Amino acid sequence: MDRASDYGSEGWGFESLQVHKTSRYNERFFCFMSGSKGYRRALTHYKMEKNDNLHYKRITETIPIVKIRLRSDALDRTGKGVIQLELYRHHKKMTFSAGIKVEPKDWNEVTMRVRKSHPRHEDYNLILDGALAKLTNVFIKYRLQDKGLTYELIKDEYERPNTGFNYLEWLGIEIESRRGEVTDSTIEQFNAHRMKLMEFKKTVSFAELSEDLFANFNKHMKVKLKNESNTRWNTLKTHRTFINIAKRKGIVTFNPLDRMPVKRAQTDRVFLDNNEVKLLLDLYHKKTLTDTYQTVLRHFLFSCYTGLRVSDLERIKMEDIVHNLLIVTAKKTRNSSGATARIPLVPGALEMIADETGTRTKGVIFKLFSEPRMRTYIKLIVAHAKISKKITWNSGRHTFATNFLKATNNLAALQKLLGHSSISMSMVYAHIMTEDLEREMDIFAKI
Numbered sequence: 001m002d003r004a005s006d007y008g009s010e011g012w013g014f015e016s017l018q019v020h021k022t023s024r025y026n027e028r029f030f031c032f033m034s035g036s037k038g039y040r041r042a043l044t045h046y047k048m049e050k051n052d053n054l055h056y057k058r059i060t061e062t063i064p065i066v067k068i069r070l071r072s073d074a075l076d077r078t079g080k081g082v083i084q085l086e087l088y089r090h091h092k093k094m095t096f097s098a099g100i101k102v103e104p105k106d107w108n109e110v111t112m113r114v115r116k117s118h119p120r121h122e123d124y125n126l127i128l129d130g131a132l133a134k135l136t137n138v139f140i141k142y143r144l145q146d147k148g149l150t151y152e153l154i155k156d157e158y159e160r161p162n163t164g165f166n167y168l169e170w171l172g173i174e175i176e177s178r179r180g181e182v183t184d185s186t187i188e189q190f191n192a193h194r195m196k197l198m199e200f201k202k203t204v205s206f207a208e209l210s211e212d213l214f215a216n217f218n219k220h221m222k223v224k225l226k227n228e229s230n231t232r233w234n235t236l237k238t239h240r241t242f243i244n245i246a247k248r249k250g251i252v253t254f255n256p257l258d259r260m261p262v263k264r265a266q267t268d269r270v271f272l273d274n275n276e277v278k279l280l281l282d283l284y285h286k287k288t289l290t291d292t293y294q295t296v297l298r299h300f301l302f303s304c305y306t307g308l309r310v311s312d313l314e315r316i317k318m319e320d321i322v323h324n325l326l327i328v329t330a331k332k333t334r335n336s337s338g339a340t341a342r343i344p345l346v347p348g349a350l351e352m353i354a355d356e357t358g359t360r361t362k363g364v365i366f367k368l369f370s371e372p373r374m375r376t377y378i379k380l381i382v383a384h385a386k387i388s389k390k391i392t393w394n395s396g397r398h399t400f401a402t403n404f405l406k407a408t409n410n411l412a413a414l415q416k417l418l419g420h421s422s423i424s425m426s427m428v429y430a431h432i433m434t435e436d437l438e439r440e441m442d443i444f445a446k447i
Helices: 053-060 121-144 151-159 167-177 184-200 211-223 229-248 274-286 291-306 347-357 371-384 395-408 411-418 423-429 431-445
Strands: 002-005 017-022 027-034 039-047 067-070 081-089 092-102 325-329 340-344
Touching: 081 121, 092 121, 092 151, 121 151, 167 184, 167 229, 184 211, 184 229, 211 229, 274 291, 274 371, 274 395, 291 347, 291 371, 291 395, 340 411, 395 411, 395 423, 411 423
Parallel strands: none
Antiparallel strands: 002 017, 017 027, 027 039, 067 081, 081 092, 325 340
16 A cells, blocks of 8 residues: 555545555555544546556645534524535635534534534534545546636536536536527527437436447437438537537547538528418418417518518517618627628518507517427418418528519628628528529520
8 A cells, every 4th residue: 555645634634645556457546534433435546557656646736635614603593503615725715515504512623523412423424525525526537637726616516526527417507608698599409409419318428428429329310310411410510519618628638529420411491482471461461360370470471571580589679770770780690790780671571560569669579489389380370371381480581581682683782681791691592593594594595
């Protein structure tokens, strides 16, 4: 048995930190002896070669002495104080609650344990053992990964000790941290992609992230879930994005999805022509739909007249309209391009606003249903109008872009109306101009 370090008897933290060799597996275990009780708990273990002693010492030397204290100076109404773990790092005191309260008479300052006089002393002392092990594991884990620790990071790891190893749990936290930065629909999509992987494999550690895992996951989506190529591509794209975030944070060293197992397929943007838009407008004017369907149709028609996404449709206010000109900065791109669109409101769009707001002159214009409900309702409405196309909510934006381009052939103007930061983003609709030119050339050829 080698003595790697000796922190002395001051404080309960590490009175005897030793390395136990197991020659059969060539492993060494970090263990600690807990005061006079002689409890021994394995903190962690890892494989080491015989010439790794220097690396081992460098790890253990960074683990601070941890003391366990009773906050006898801040007792509650029942006369109990919180037991907390204390350590000093860079001359700054750090405290971590053990989640236990006892009276001062039940606390032993010397052994830093709950006295036997307390009816639950065994349970409480085991909790303290576990709390110390969790905190120590944080330092060992980050030292092994050669990463620095801040107080906030130590506290976060202590309170959620598995998040550093469980990819899916970490992913959930990362997704939630982006709320407000991206649209609610994007957060919803991220969570759906996370849940899809969780349904395939309940727990996934960072160590399990591999090309084989995602290849099997892709096969699962294709065979069992019957997902189309683009659905699978979007799901894997989300995981690739967040694994890259983990890579930048130093949690992993490579991204197994750098080579995507599936490619995105080119799909046609489904839109309604002017005659089909008129069918929906006629249906709206008949007022034979339920109030819910009538409202959803009104919102969809406004999208057809303006090209707004749902994320912008739910944000625009009456104050954004100046002389029948709607001024809006797209939420989806406000953190990147920040492009502002100025959209002239045609009579159809003004009609939808008037029906929605009545006499209101301020505040948010449209009160939308949830996106899943809107997607479902618009499909039913379109089918009711005897339109056979597979319409999605984005079809409203595609309808505006396509019909505007057919009428004007002005791609630069379309770019401004859609709020695209570059003309290349609007080029996806350029095929409309090509189709018109081909028809005109056919006419010319018959002369």
